[in-house]
Amino acid sequence: MSVFSRRAATASVESPEFVGMAGRESAIIGDSMAGATDAPLGSGEPALRVQRASVEIGGTRILDDVSFDAAPGEVVALIGPNGAGKSTLLSVVTGDQAVTTGAVEIAGRPLADWSLRELGRRRAVLQQQNGVFFPFTVREVVAMGRAPWQGTPRDADDDRVVEESIALTETTRFRDRPLPSLSGGERARASLARILAQETGILLLDEPTAALDLRHQEDVLRIARDRARAGDCVVVVLHDLSLAAAYADRIVLISAGRVVADGAPDAVLTPALLGSVYEVEVEVIRHPVTGTAIVLPRRATEPAIESPKHAATTAAIPSESGESMCVSTLEETP
C-alpha cells in the first residue's frame, strides 16, 4: 500500500459534518468535557502528532528530533532494534515521558491542554507489563477500562462494552479467575480487553504480541486492524517484522533515537535498510499468495552431516548476493 492510498483511506473515515453534529449534541447534553472526547476523530487531521521531539534522561539523548504522526483509520507499526527509543516515543505520546524539546498533539490539541480524565477517553495504552497488585478477576480488570467514562452518558454502556471486549479477546474462559493467577499471554489478552473497553479512538500498544502464541499474535493484530478499519488510530510497537509487514498500513523504523524511515511496509522493509539498522544481514521474501513481505535474518544452511565420525568441516555456501559465507560445523565425535 502506498502513502497515497493511505491518505485516501483516512479521508473517507468521517466527514467533517458528522464531527460537528456530534459536538453539538453533546453540548446540549451539557457534558462539554465528554463532548470533546466523545466526537469521532477528525478526518484529515492526524490523531496524534509528535513534532521534533527530543528526550534526554541523565545526559543521554534517547530521542533525537523525532517527528511522527498517525491518522485515524491506520495501523502504524514502530519498529527498531532494542534500545532504539520505540517505547520512549510511545511514552512521549502517552504523556508518561516529558519531552526535553518539541511538541506533542493529541487529536489536534497540545498534550498539556488535556486533563488526565479526558485523555483516558481519547487514548488507551497497552503496556508491556500487565500486572495487578491484588487478585482482581479478569472481568473486574476489564471493567476498570470503563473508569474514564464514569459519570458520562456513556457509562450506561459499561456492561455491554465489557462483555464485548471479553468476547473479542477470547478471555471468556478465565473471566472469573484472578488476573495474577493467569499465564503471561492470558494476562496480556485480558489487558487488551481492558484497553478495548476504554473505547478511546486512539490505541497505543507496546509490544502487545510479546507474550502470545502464534494464534493469539494474529488475533491481537487482527483486532488492532479491525479497530483501525472502524476509524481508530492504532500505533503498535512490534519486534516481529513479518507481523508488522502483514498488519501495518505504515511502518516507522527507529534507530538510535531517530526516525530512519517512515512509509508503507514495502518501502521500509528493504534488506539494505534493515540490514544497516539491525546490524544483521536480512532477506525479504514475498509470500507466494498474498505478496506480503516476510523478513528473515539470513541464515546459513548447514551441510548435512554424512558420517558421525567426521572432523570439523568447512563449507562454502553461496549466498544470493553472490558472496560466500563460511560456516563451520562443530567438532569431531570421538
Next chain:
Amino acid sequence: MTRVTPTVGGDGVGAGGSLEARVDPLPRRAGVGRRAVLFVVLGVALVVVSLVAAGTGQLAIAPDEVLGSILHRIGVTIWPLPSHPNGDSALWTIRFPRVAMAVLVGAALAASGMIMQAIFGNPLAEPGVVGVSSGAALGAAATIVLGLNFLGDWTIAFAAFVTGLLATLLVYAVSRANGKTEVVTLVLTGIAVNAFAGAGLALFMFLADTQSREAIVFWQLGSLNGSRWQDVLVVLPVVVVGIAVALVLSRRFDLLSLGEKAARHLGVNVEALRIVSIVLVALLVGGAVAFVGIIAFVGLVIPHLMRMIIGPAHLPLLIASTLGGAVLLVAADLVARTAIPMADLPIGLLTSLIGGPFFFWLLRRTRKKAGGWG
C-alpha cells in the same frame, strides 16, 4: 453472581469453539450476594458484640436492658431499664463511651490499613509497619512530657496527627524509587522510622516525671480504659470524614492496583491521590491513637481477612474493613477488660498477641494459592 453462558466460538460448533466457550469454574468469589451477606453478618455482629460488651463487667447488665437503656434515651420504652440502681449511669458514663471509642478506633485503623495497602500497592503496608503509629505516639509523648496544651483537649490528637503524617511522608519519600515502592525498602524504612520513634519515646520517658512516664507507657501498650464522651466527640468527626473521603476514592484505588502508569492512562492523578490518601491515613490513625495509644495489627489483618472473603474491589472492601475493624476492637476490648478479674489488659498487647500468629497463618495460606500477594 457472574456465571456466564458461552458467548464465543459459535454455539460450541467445532472443537475450537467449544473449548473457548467453557468458563473456568473456580475460584469463585466476590459476588454481590457474598458481599451483602458479609455486610449483614458484620453489621449484626457489631450490634450484638457492642450490646454484650456494654453489659459485661463488674456490674453485669443483660443485653435487653442495655438496649432498653438506649431506647429510653430516645423515648422508646419497650424494653426494661437496667435493674441495678447504678446500671443506667454506669452504662452512659463508662461503658458506652468506651464501646463507642472501640468502634471508632477499630474502624479507623482497619480503614487506614486498607488505604495504605491500596496506595502502596503492597499488602504489607500498614500504619504500624511503616511507622505512622509510633510517629504519632512520639508526638503525643512530646506533648505529654513538655506539658503542651495549646489546643486544649485537641493538643495530643493534633500532635499525634502531625507527627504521624510526617512519619508517613518520610516513609513514602524514602521507599519510592523510579515511581514504585519496593517491598523491602518499604519494610526497612518502616523499621528505621520505628527505631527512630522508639528512641524519641525512650528519651521522653527518661526526661519525664513519674506521671508522664505512666502516660507514655499507656501509649505504647494501648488501652481504651477511661474513654470519655469528650474524647469520642473529638475522634468521631475525624473518623467519619476520613472514611467518607476514602469511600469516594475507592474506585481510584482499584485503578491504582493496575500500576501507577496504567492508572494515569485511565485518568487518575496518581500523585494527588497518594498525597490525599497519606493525609487521610495520618488523620485516621492520628485521631485513633491519640486517645487510646498504639493498637497494632488491626490495620493489617482485617483488610486481608476481608479481601480473602469478598475479593479486592476497594469499595466493598472498605465497608467490610470498617465494620470488621469495629467488631474486632469491641470484642478485643471486651476480652481485655474481662479476661483477668479486676484487671484491664492493654488492648494493644492483645491484638498483637493474636494478630501476629494470625497474620503469619494468613501469609502461609495465601502464598499457597495462585495469585497470592500479586
